[in-house]
Amino acid sequence: MFSMEFELVLVITLSAVTCSIPGAFLVMRKNYYAADTSTRSAMFGISIALIFSAFLSSPLVIIFGSLTAILGMFLIKKIKGITHFRSKGISIIVSSTLLCLGILIATNFSFNKSSEFDLSIIYLGETAFTYFNRVRIAGVDIGSYAFYSILLVMIINIVIVTVFYKEFKIDGVDKNYAASIQMKEETIDLLLVVMTALSVSVSFQTAGIFMTTAFILGPAAAALFYTKRLSTLAFVSVFISSIACLVGFSIAWPNYVSISGSIVSFIGILFILSVLCAPEEGIIKKYFDYLAEQKKLDEYIILDILNTQSIDNSSSSINEILAVSLNWKVLRVSYIVNKLKAEKKLEDINGKVIITDEGKNIVEHFMKTQNCFH
Amino acid sequence: MIRTYSSQEHIEQLNIAVKVENVTVEYKGKPNLFNVNMEVPCGVLLAVLGPNNSGKTTLLKTMAGIEKPTAGNVYIYSKPTHAAKNDLAYVPERNMVNWDFPISLFDLVLMGSYNRLRRVEHPKKKDKVIAWEALERVGLEKLAKKSICDLSRGEKHRALIARALVQDARIYVMDDPMVAADEESINIIVEVLQELRAKKKTVIVSHHEFVTIPRYFDMVALLNVKLLGMGKTEDILTEENFEKTYGMSAGMIKNIRLYMDESHDRNK
The missing domain is CATH 1.10.3470.10 (ABC transporter involved in vitamin B12 uptake, BtuC)
Structure with a gap:
């Protein structure tokens, strides 16, 4: 046929x-x-x-x-x-x-x-x-x-x-x-x-x-x-x-x-x-999603420390202090701190790194959305 | 002494929603339930309490016609369970559902209308409206299109309750509907339970948290393979009953009593 x-x-x-x-x-x-x-x-x-x-x-x-x-x-x-x-x-x-x-x-x-x-x-x-x-x-x-x-x-x-x-x-x-x-x-x-x-x-x-x-x-x-x-x-x-x-x-x-x-x-x-x-x-997409989530979490960790803890926040030494405290490499901390500064979540005032209102809002919102804090 | 009834009409006269008569359910020769007799009046919120492996889930499944008793009968509004599929809505334990199945939340809730449909018949617009209203009632309408595998634990509980609401039954049987749920979900579920009671529906719930029992439920049934007691919450939550059921220390009962008294005072 x-x-x-x-x-x-x-x-x-x-x-x-x-x-x-x-x-x-x-x-x-x-x-x-x-x-x-x-x-x-x-x-x-x-x-x-x-x-x-x-x-x-x-x-x-x-x-x-x-x-x-x-x-x-x-x-x-x-x-x-x-x-x-x-x-x-x-x-x-x-x-x-x-x-x-x-x-x-x-x-x-x-x-x-x-x-x-x-x-x-x-x-x-x-x-x-x-x-x-x-x-x-x-x-x-x-x-x-x-x-x-x-x-x-x-x-x-x-x-x-x-x-x-x-x-x-x-x-x-x-x-x-x-x-x-x-x-x-x-x-x-x-x-x-x-x-x-x-x-x-x-x-x-x-x-x-x-x-x-x-x-x-x-x-x-x-x-x-x-x-x-x-x-x-x-x-x-x-x-x-x-x-x-x-x-x-x-x-x-x-x-x-x-x-x-x-x-x-x-x-x-x-x-x-x-x-x-x-x-x-797909694994590749999930891996990149995971990396993005991890970067976000890194940002929240640093914002929370600056929002709630009294640390030496002078611009010259903050990267090293956070690196020791978090057991991270200085490069990783400085990358995140610079990114947060560029996004106006942190700012440099008189040689001190300070969290902005926007940064505070973001980290507080994050804390509220985590089930473990309910 | 066990009361027996000569006829099914008698059950209706007594306004009984569910009658469990000498029910024994066995698994591999061992009883999960043994000669259980109970009568659940219409329009009450009943909590079924008991330790793990006491037969709570088996009792609820037997009421819903899922488990067939080795001996005894279950009547739903005087009808045998197989003839009462539209009278009873069953909410299973959360982990008994295949949440990886590829359907949306709305589809899951819409399944509540399937018992009214004939073979090959698909849900109509009216059924979809009812499903949407149920979703709104449990506060999940924004997640309607979300896949069920992406829901949180509390949302999963609420989704199953929304599906039961779509069934629009006279009796709701819920297996641990609040376990490991978040505060928001528990509040919504409790509101739904109270609304159902206000609509004269009968709600039977297996529950684990003793502290909340006096606040949520009118009646309590204590189960440990046999039914050890059933009645009004304040009458059943006694040290003697709890020790019989759980072998539990009196201290915990006292705490519950204390809580009951406080909530009673607050209500006054």
Whole structure:
């Protein structure tokens, strides 16, 4: 129907967008382990399905993969309820067990049925393979199975999020309040688990078991650095997924390297760039904010001393006296004193450094706004 | 001796907002609450007191229908809790809320209207007006657009109370709404509590500061897994009751008594 490149970009982008929808809610609920658990647990079901089916886009693969992903998350919740282990620890044990069982089944039974794939494809995915399983109606090729299966899951995700948006929001903020207005937490949890499990099972053919986790969590985690609004976060998350897919594919395709690997690497780079450079929440911005706050505090400290303490304030020696008293370097003190003088918060009168009315007002206002002084 | 009622109509006749009947709530085989019986009359400000792990939060959650009792019943205006979602507004402990969730303060307060909405239905203009009024009432209207993660502790308490006000319920159940809050927030919260009482609403609050109890509350319930006493504040705050509940020295009770007497004189 379309060129191979276009179809592959479309499939991988749909796959990433599909994963980023439940991913946004998992990240906001701080339920990070759920993505990892579901991808590993899905391996068990996928391996069983591959005993009966010879191709990766089979509905059987999606159904079995989803069921075992749900089983994995259900087991974690139940085990947590009866033991004192934390979810993360249980998740590692349960999902690794299901993953290993899946590998055992796959290597001993599943791969005998077809030579199309091996374990590395299930681990890492192979987007190019999705092109070869085609849907034909009356002999007319209308696209790949992968495209339609991923599109279907994406529509399911969008419908669930639209219908239960309020419920997801309340449950994410305050589970007790949700329960008090008779909103069933189990229903919301189950819906999120179903969305995640379906997305994982349908995306493993493009991204593989291991990289699907990055598809789910990466874009949403990066998006959190740009917005503090739920609706915007979902859109930013989808946008980041799409950009990562386009750039990742353009790098991977001409160079004959793993498409999903390239995309996930790019998601990782975007995440690190967001951590460093996001306009409000990035480390660099926060560091400069911190420096600015620290400089302000330095000014308040000196203004307060000159406002409340009797010290030798002669212009010739004040820098040295303050430096000794505050255990700072003279250079730091003289920089701040000069700045305060330039800003008319301090002034030199008859060889004495004196705080001005403006300086007094500023430091007194500062003292009033500090909680510890209430 | 425990009083029992033959019918739910009887409860209504007695003007009881919340009736807790032989409630036991267990966690891993150990009771958090054990055979608790209490009747909260309409229109009172009730403080629930007790040491840590005495079951205060469990009691409030059970009243709100969040915890299911292992045994016993809770009636809200003679209805079981699951049928009374519009009658009761619950304010959770501050640290039970995911404050990192990316929503604004206004969105959080607007959530108070969700119990009136159908699935897929979004809040209407009227709901937004009510939410705005609630924000104004707690003095947070200037922070409406601020993300909830940027609020101070006192502002977070006030935000949760504003959300409860939007619910416009007949009963308000609040879990430690003043703990670690600043003076301004405490004053506003106390004003709101008194306004609710003036509107004949029933307010049940778990509270920690003994000194302020006589000033704020009409009734006190003393809890330590079992209900050890409930009644008018001046009748319940006795040395005997406090020692039963806290195993506390009489000196502290005397101080509270002293404070009560002083405030009583001031009121005269």
